[in-house]
Amino acid sequence: MKKIFSFLIFLIVSNITFSQQWTNYTTLNSGICGSNIHSIAIDNNGTRWFGANGNGVSRFDGTNWTSYYYSDGLVNISVQTIAVDLQNKKWIGCGGGISVFNDTVWTTYTTADSLPSPYINALAIDTNGDMWIGSGIGSIGGVTKHHDTTWTTYTTLEGLASNAVNALFVDSHNNIWAGTDNGVSKFDGTNWTTYNTSNSGLAANFVATVAVDKIGNAWFGLTGYGVSKFDGTNWTTFNMSNSGIASTDIISIAIDSLGNIWFGAYDNGVSKFDGTNWTYYNTGNSNIAGNSIWAILIDNQGKIWFGIDDRNGGTGGVSVLNESVGINEQIVYPTSFSVLPNPASDCININIPYAANIEITNINGQIIKTIDSSSKSTTVDLSIFPSGVYIVRVKTDKEIITKKFIKE
16 A cells, blocks of 8 residues: 655754765655665656665655555566656566556556566666666566557567666667676667677676766676776776775666766675776765665766665665765856756757856756857757756856756
8 A cells, every 4th residue: 555654854964074975765764665775766857766676666755755566556566677758657667567657547568568578677768768678587588669559679589698688778879788697788779789708808797787978988787797898999897806896796887977987786885986086885984774786876966866775784775975065066056057948849048158068968867968168158959859857067167057947
């Protein structure tokens, strides 16, 4: 049955101690549905969604918690992945298929609806608004594309590295990256290209997580072997013997707006890499709620949300890190910065009285467009942008400024 829990949290922020940069949501202090959070998403209204492995899904609007289970319409309470489409529908991948929720009605998709496997491990939405689904255990599964009412599945017969798909990522060129138990495959819309230990510098074939940064480097989290990076030509692997990474069992990756790479470990917290230096947080040196980091999401304010399982210490649940407190990053919202018109259909004009780097991201933080602007007014063509909510982030040497706009 649906449960609703409301509460207030009082947090004193300090610029001195790292412990006061953390906010934890656990089953002890909130209405979150479980202590084993394996997925996080933010919808177009800014509501957070958390999937628990074996305990359903919870939504959090900043004040109220609501949890959903079998009786509410969820096909299975073993939730592994969540994605939000352009219509703000929540796609929830479970151990029995997919449940889609439009805030009123639940729709379920299973193997009877052309899914190759009931075990849904990954979801990703591309720039056209199509949903990509990674599924499978063993030899049954694959990558499935959902477009309108059409389902198309790709397997090893089409060039996929394996039918057991663990992770999906859509890069800025709309390539689909699929991490599997036998390497990683990239789909350019026509062809699949596979990388594994036999034909590349990938350090291991079991790829648990994938991310691509804004300059095109692909990062692959591996179980037992750390992280492999591929720049399109060269491969580099980071492990505990040659870097400051805190673990070799990497199961989640996210990239923030400053280009820092965050690596979540199965057993020893999270590591941050800025390209030169490593920093890590675990229960031994911070107030993070646990050491098993299954999901990482960075919101449009730069806060890092961690989905945590309690299996390797700590309470589990969700931890939020506001690292800008520690680095004294100045975030301001001056009236001189404007995005017009808003809502927009064809184009927007970004008006700011100084040179700046401009990024446009979707609501989940994926960078859609980058502009180096030296003029006071920049026009951005929106013709290729799907309808939805976007964030304009302006960065200068002194400040970071964000504004939201809607593409109709």
